[in-house]
Amino acid sequence: MLCSALLGIVFAVFAFLQTASAHESRPAYMQVTEVAPKRYEIVWRTPVRSGMRLPVVLRLPDSARNVTEPTLRELQDSLVERRLIKLDNGLTGTRIEIVGLQATITDALVRVQLLDGTYSTTLVRPSKPWIEIAASRSSLEVASAYLMHGIEHILLGYDHLLFVLALILIVRRGRVLLITVTAFTVAHSITLSLATLEVVHVPGPPVEATIALSILLLACEIIRSERGEASLTAQWPWLVAFSFGLLHGFGFAGALTEIGLPQGDIPLALFAFNVGVEVGQLLFIAAVLGALRLAKWIKVPVVVERHARLATTYAIGIMAAYWFMERLAGFAA
Template sequence: MSAVFRRVLRVLLVGAGVLAVLFSATPAQAHGMSSVAFADLSSGGTGVVRAQLQLEYDLLVVSAADAAQDDPLFQAGTAAFEAGDAAQQVAALEQYRDDVASYVGRHFRIAGDGGGCTPTLADGITMTQQEGVPYAVLEVDYACPPSENGHEVVSTLFPDDEGFVTDTKTILTYALDIHEGSTVLDAEHPSFTTAQSTLERFWEFFRLGAEHLLTGIDHILFLLALIVGSRRLREVVIAATTFTLAHSVTFILAATGLVAAPAEIVEPTIALSIAVVGAWYLWRLWRGGKVDQDLSHAHGFLRLDRAGWLRVGVVFLFGLVHGLGFASALGIDEPWSWTLLWSLLVFNIGIEAVQIGIIVVVFPLLVLLRRRYPRIGMWASGLLAVVVTVAGLIWFVQRILGIE
């Protein structure tokens, strides 16, 4: 079996060059070019809702200027962005505050029972940074008619049809209408009402967690590498559980602001983890390790050899890094609260639901293929491991070099 597989593996590795060319066209960030906006709502007095918005500076400039290169805001704003001068960036927004206020008013709307609220951009635009990216901080007061059933918030900031980014998410926190909490708005679910129930709010975070794993091809490839490298059910269960525990710890700590790590380290390490776990399986096969999987629980569920426990340890360390990636993607920036903690736990449950679904579908198929058609099963497992390894290496290089 070992000699046969070595010949097969040589053929597969030759094909890896072709796969490298194909994957080299993919972006360094497997999640694609996206943006996160932050909105914090509170009462500004009778009939007034105060919104603090944090918007990515360069996107705000080009969007408010309608991407017209001859627009004064476009010219002044992009020059300030390229200069990296926060004071110059604030000056550009203040000089053309009417254009900025008009864009924000059209794309971040609040309404009450009696109709829409009228926005007014307050004085004192400032700058901050999120993950090293400059963000403009805007204070907007919305004068609202009397409302007895809460307020509806609609965010269409930086929509897909502007052509600059895709899948913009607005992380909304609020202490308004005797309610407080947080939610996420996006293109599919752009609106929220403060009369929303706790169950509805938690469903938003569950959906966001499930969508994040489904659309995050790097995390899916890592999971596939765990599956293809597991010979028995207990191995994939132990590996997946270890991964879950590890990323849950760092996800909660990072999302609540207790730990932090720069994306320049987290993202390349996630890519490297994909390559390492995929290559681990190929290395074991090259050394003549077993490739069969079975569903037996013989010899104790937690009984693994030394190599198996070493693999679990590696998965745990990489799981810690993946948790930082999950937290970065969610992008929450708010004080700790029980509502926030429960929302994060529900987000994590959404991730785990998809992860379990993938294992339930893929692992039995590999088992069946390897039992019924051993040679085809070996080819399929080897090819999948090669694809995972090559993709991880390419993303690692791209993220190290900052290639989009």
């Protein structure tokens, strides 16, 4: 039996990250929409935690003039500022700064949509708290941006990662694990593409609730396997991974839909995002397998190993059950 003593540590890190950074790392968001020649609607949303607004300020180009004064709307988790501006020389070549972002751990997502229907999405980081609006982006820039979007989404998608962790726990052989993860990858790539291209549409809230349920069911399968009971997942892990992977793909598609795809580069952006998801997933699997190998190297006692595996499985199940009830309540409301 592969040793899983360190899996409890891995899960604890995820739980801590979710509670400690779920709000702090929620990105700020700016939507710039060209509504008429040289006129742009600006929507600026900043996260709010415990009644405190993220200490960042939007600084528009000096040439920008307000057509309408800013209006502020308070939501439960954010403040939304909306205004209409005019830029005599247009938006291309201008710089928009997010003052104060460098002092936070938060990114800002900026989406620009022009009258001709083209749009772009850029992630602004604290290390470079501004965006320069270019006339167009090269294919390499598009691919690089969406590759990073994919990696970041999977590494911050704790539910998807817990599902992969559960697969690692139930599959003991390396070759079978490779086939199982490949089946999961193929499945969510299919539904991600179909949903993003609007070939298939599935409402987001039911999907998110069902994803949590899939993790809970997988945790139950691990317990059954540990007890020596017959388990469909233990016998046909690739089939279960493929089936649930179709569901998880819709979850990935929801995130990609929020970001948007650049007109003219849709296939490239979709491919790069998918590759990014897979890169992030492989990084996670490598980290878990590395922890397992380390635990085996230090020769953790078998009894400790078994208890650690069970504790991790129960923790996964509890977290999944909580997510399921939370998302089901939100869906019902």
